[in-house]
Amino acid sequence: xxxxxxxxxMVIALTLACSDYEYSELGFTEWFHQPExxxxxxxxxxxxxxxxxxxxxxxLASNFGVFATxxxxxxxxxQIAVTTTDPESMGQLSGPILTSETAGLExxxxxxxxxxxxxxxxxxxFRAAVAALDxxxxxxxxxxxxxxxxxxxxxxxxxEPVEDFVESMTWYGEADFRAHGIIGDLPYGCASxxxxxxxxxxxxxxxxxxxxxxxxxxxxxxSDILQRIALQVIGWNDTFVLxxxxxxETLKVWVDSVVIPEREVDGWTYAPGDNxxxxxxxxxxxxxxxxxxxxxxxxxx
Numbered sequence: 001x002x003x004x005x006x007x008x009x010m011v012i013a014l015t016l017a018c019s020d021y022e023y024s025e026l027g028f029t030e031w032f033h034q035p036e037x038x039x040x041x042x043x044x045x046x047x048x049x050x051x052x053x054x055x056x057x058x059x060l061a062s063n064f065g066v067f068a069t070x071x072x073x074x075x076x077x078x079q080i081a082v083t084t085t086d087p088e089s090m091g092q093l094s095g096p097i098l099t100s101e102t103a104g105l106e107x108x109x110x111x112x113x114x115x116x117x118x119x120x121x122x123x124x125x126f127r128a129a130v131a132a133l134d135x136x137x138x139x140x141x142x143x144x145x146x147x148x149x150x151x152x153x154x155x156x157x158x159x160e161p162v163e164d165f166v167e168s169m170t171w172y173g174e175a176d177f178r179a180h181g182i183i184g185d186l187p188y189g190c191a192s193x194x195x196x197x198x199x200x201x202x203x204x205x206x207x208x209x210x211x212x213x214x215x216x217x218x219x220x221x222x223s224d225i226l227q228r229i230a231l232q233v234i235g236w237n238d239t240f241v242l243x244x245x246x247x248x249e250t251l252k253v254w255v256d257s258v259v260i261p262e263r264e265v266d267g268w269t270y271a272p273g274d275n276x277x278x279x280x281x282x283x284x285x286x287x288x289x290x291x292x293x294x295x296x297x298x299x300x301x
Contacts, residue, residue: 027250032240032291040144041078041233046128048152049084049119055194056217060151061110063222068105070230076100081139082112083132085152086119091131097139125150125203126158126165145176147233152183153197153217162205179206180229181214182222190218231284238284241276246295253277254292255285
């Protein structure tokens with residue numbers, strides 16, 4: 001810590017979260033840095049193919065464009081594959097492995113993810129993920145981050161403990177492994193006009209152990225969920241936590257010296273529950289970019 005102007009301002013270097021901030025009588029300014037990341041990502045969707053999953057499969061397919069666009073905008077070198085939770089077809093992929101070079105990527109994913117509803121009611125998502133990677137070694141490249149996305153209205157029924165599943169998957173993802181879930185809410189599940197689901201307790205534990213993203217399978221639109229998962233796949237942060245509570249009316253945000261508008265489409269919003277700046281759409285900072293946030297702190301914060 002060093003004094004910049006005694007009695008006027010103080011500059012503090014933060015080693016955590018790649019953030020610096022400055023406090024003065026005029027306000028508070030924080031700097032963040034979007035880190036450089038590996039541009040290789042291998043993604044496995046594990047889709048429940050039991051009798052109650054038709055609408056959810058359609059919803060995943062119809063919102064996949066958001067996921068694909070985020071990956072394309074990042075210029076990531078990615079692979080995507082789909083398998084099911086059916087224990088009688090463990091390890092089999094639904095369709096080919098898709099890449100950034102796949103012609104008609106959205107159409108190919110729609111065909112792959114529409115796995116039908118004839119699968120067994122004994123859904124084993126964890127076992128399916130491990131089997132798919134075992135039987136298809138070309139799906140995971142040595143330098144890649146590995147992401148497994150579970151879509152299920154039932155909890156996982158695999159026999160192994162959650163910690164064992166996570167440990168086994170880290171052998172494949174040498175750079176990084178994360179589990180994500182579009183699943184039933186805790187503690188009792190969820191229901192909506194088109195969906196009903198039991199609580200995905202084991203999936204939630206895997207997501208939390210690997211710092212992935214999860215959301216409710218019962219929502220009517222998966223676009224925001226897939227956007228959030230895609231950001232983790234490509235390694236971009238969309239949320240930057242502030243050091244102090246701001247007066248929201250005084251917040252101003254720049255990315256690489258460009259003023260970013262406060263709006264929910266291709267802009268930023270303030271999330272009071274997290275005390276964070278949340279970027280949306282094309283406003284999410286790219287790797288290497290600097291984020292500057294200026295505000296007046298709330299009195300007494």
